[in-house]
C-alpha cells in the first residue's frame with residue numbers, strides 16, 4: 136500500500152492508500168463520520184461508514200479532536216462535488232498525537248489572539264492557501280529571472296552604512312564596530328551588476344518604522360534586480376513582464392487556493408503587460424481633478440492618493456518621474472528636466488499600494504559625488520560605491536518588489552501580516 | 567543588428583552583433599589587438615585587425631584600459647581553440663566609461679587588499695566563476711525542493727529567543743524589547759511543517775563568533791528543510807539526494823566555470839547517493855586507530871578530525887548518533903540508547919568540513935519540556951514551541967545545509983570568504 140500525499144490522490148483513484156494527516160474538522164452522526172483531513176499538501180474529506188469498518192475504527196473517528204495527527208488508510212474515490220475531485224473511503228485510523236483544547240476553533244477570534252497563535256493559525260485553510268500562493272510567487276520569481284540569465288547575488292544584511300541615511304535602522308554592535316540591518320541591497324547589487332551584468336537579490340529587509348497600517352511590516356522580503364547596460368524604459372518592461380508572470384503563474388498553479396480565499400480571479404486575468412504609465416505631474420493633476428486638495432506638486436503620495444490612482448485602472452500603474460527632492464540621492468536625472476528623476480513606482484490595483492520602486496542610477500562620478508554631499512551622507516561610507524563610477528561606469532537600472540504586498544494583493548488578503556509566515560509588527564516579536 | 571549577451575554568441579556565428587561589455591585584459595602589437603571582453607554572462611576574445619577597421623577604431627583598441635566599458639560591434643566567428651568556442655572579429659568600439667588606475671592588476675595582491683576591493687574583485691574571472699556556481703547551486707536547490715512539493719517558508723530573522731541558548735548572538739533593540747538575529751529558522755519551520763507538511767527556508771543567518779578559520783563566516787546563508795511524518799533515516803535519504811543533485815547540476819551547467827577554476831571534476835563525478843554512514847562511536851574508534859589522542863568519546867570533532875574522516879572516503883560521509891550531551895536540546899533520543907541522539911552531520915570531502923547538520927526532533931511534550939529545563943532555557947520564550955507537541959505532534963526531521971561551505975567545496979575555493987559576494991568576517995564589514 137502506497138504512502139502518499141493528499142495532493143497526489145487524483146492519480147490513485149480506486150487504490151488503497153495511506154496518508155499521514157491531521158483532523159481539520161469533523162461532522163458525524165450515529166452511522167457515518169465525515170473527517171476533513173489535511174497533510175499540508177491539501178485537504179480531503181474522509182468518510183467513515185460504521186457498517187463498513189471495525190468497531191474501533193469508527194470509535195476512533197467519533198472520538199478524535201480537531202488537530203489530532205494520525206495515519207489514515209482508505210480507498211480513493213472520485214467525488215465530482217468537491218473542488219478537489221476526490222474523497223477517501225476510510226478503512227483504518229491510527230492515532231499518532233492527540234490534540235487537547237486546540238485554541239483556534241471554528242468560531243471567530245480576534246486578530247491579536249490569532250497572531251499570538253500564529254504557529255497554529257498557519258494550519259487553517261485560508262492561511263494555508265496564502266502561504267501556498269506566497270510559495271508560488273517565490274517559485275515563479277526564480278523561474279523568471281533564471282530564464283533571463285540573471286545571477287542571484289546575496290548582498291550583506293549587516294552593513295556599516297545605509298543607502299538612504301540612518302533613520303529607521305536597526306542597530307547592533309559588530310564586535311567593536313557599529314552595524315545596521317540592511318534596508319536594501321541595491322548599492323552592493325550595483326557593484327555586482329558591473330561584474331555579472333544582470334543580478335538579483337531576494338532576501339529579508341528591515342525598517343524600524345513606527346507605522347501601523349495594513350501595508351507595513353517591520354521585517355519583509357524584497358526582490359531586487361539590478362541590470363547593467365539598461366536604461367529606465369527597459370527596466371519598466373522587465374517589471375511589467377515580471378509582475379504579469381507572477382499573476383499568470385498563480386492563476387495557473389493555485390486555482391484551489393484562490394478558490395478557498397474567494398479571490399475574484401477575473402480581476403487577476405486582466406493583469407497583462409504592458410501596464411499604463413503616467414507621470415508624477417499627471418498624477419498630481421488627476422488628484423486635483425478628483426478633489427484632493429491635500430497634495431501639492433513636490434509632495435509624496437499617501438495611501439489614499441495611491442488608491443485613487445489605482446482605482447482608475449484595472450492593471451498596476453507606473454507613476455514615473457518623481458520630483459528629485461523626494462527621492463533618494465542615487466537616481467539619474469531626467470535628461471530634459473532637472474527637477475525630476477528617471478524613476479517609477481508601480482501601484483497595485485485594489486488599494487494594495489506601491490509594490491515596486493525603481494530607477495535608473497546615476498552613472499556619472501561627479502554628479503553622484505555632488506548628490507552624496509548635498510544629502511550630507513558620510514563620503515567615507517560611500518567611497519566604494521562612488522569608485523564604481525571611475526572604473527567603466529555604464530547606464531544601469533534596477534528596482535525592488537515588496538514580496539508581502541504582492542502576495543497580499545494577488546491572494547486578496549486584508550493585511551500584509553497574513554502574507555508572511557511569522558510577521559514582525561510594532562509590538563509583535565512573538566512567536 | 568542584434569544586441570546580445572556574450573553567452574549567446576554560439577547561436578550567432580557568422581552574424582554581426584553588438585555587445586555591452588568591459589575590457590578584462592588586452593594584448594596588442596602594431597597590427598592587431600586582442601581584447602578579452604566580459605559582460606557578466608561570459609568572456610570572449612575580440613580581435614581588432616588594423617588593416618580591417620577605421621583608424622579611430624584601432625586607436626581606441628590600443629588606448630583603452632582594463633575595465634573600460636563600451637559597446638563593441640563585430641562578427642561572431644567560430645574558434646575551436648577556445649573553451650568558449652567563438653571569438654569576435656571587431657568592427658566598431660564605442661567607449662562608454664573609461665577606467666583609471668583600476669586597482670586589481672594581473673600581478674599578485676594580498677587578501678586584505680582584495681577584500682577591501684571586493685566590489686571590483688568580483689569582476690575577475692575566478693570570482694565571477696564562483697558566483698556563477700553559487701547561483702547554480704541556489705537554482706538547483708529551488709528546483710529540487712519545488713519538485714518534491716516543499717513549501718518555502720521564511721522564518722523571522724528578528725526573534726525574541728534563540729534555539730540554542732544566547733551565546734554568539736547579535737543583539738538589537740526592537741523598539742522597547744530586546745531582539746536577536748536568528749541563527750536558525752528551525753523552531754519556526756517545525757511549526758510550519760505541522761501546517762504545510764514539507765517546508766524549507768533559505769536565508770541569511772548570523773553567528774557573532776570570534777572564529778577566524780577558512781570555514782567560518784559571521785553572516786552566511788543556510789538552507790533548512792523540515793518534514794512532518796518523517797523519521798531520521800528518511801531525512802538522510804533526502805540529504806544525500808539533494809547534495810547529489812547540487813553536484814550533478816553544477817557539473818551539467820557550469821563546465822566553463824569549473825574549467826576556469828581548474829576544479830578536478832573527476833572528484834565531483836563520484837558524488838552520487840547513497841553516501842556512507844558511520845556512527846559517532848565508529849568515528850572515534852577510527853580516529854584513535856589513526857593516532858589521534860586529542861579526542862575522547864563525548865568530545866565534538868575539530869577540523870583535523872573531520873578532515874581525517876573525510877580523507878578516508880571519496881563521497882560526503884554521514885556521522886550519525888552523536889552524544890546527547892554535545893547536541894542541542896531538541897534532538898530525538900536513539901530508541902535503544904539514552905546517551906546518543908538521532909542526528910547526523912554530513913562531512914564534505916577534501917577537507918571542507920561539515921556542510922549539513924540535521925536530526926529527528928523530539929515530538930513528545932514531556933521529554934521536550936524536561937530538556938528545555940535541563941538546558942536552563944527560558945520556558946516562556948519556548949512556550950509556543952512546546953505547545954506544538956500538544957496539538958497533533960508527529961515524528962519530524964530536518965536539517966540545515968551551509969551554502970557557502972557547499973559552494974566552496976564544489977568550486978574548490980580555498981576559503982568560504984570567496985563563496986559569498988560580500989563576506990562578513992571578524993573585522994570585515996566593508997564594502
Ligand SMILES: [Mg+2]
Nearest residue numbers: 435436480489
Ligand atoms: Mg512611494
Ligand SMILES: [Mg+2]
Nearest residue numbers: 866867911920
Ligand atoms: Mg559539528
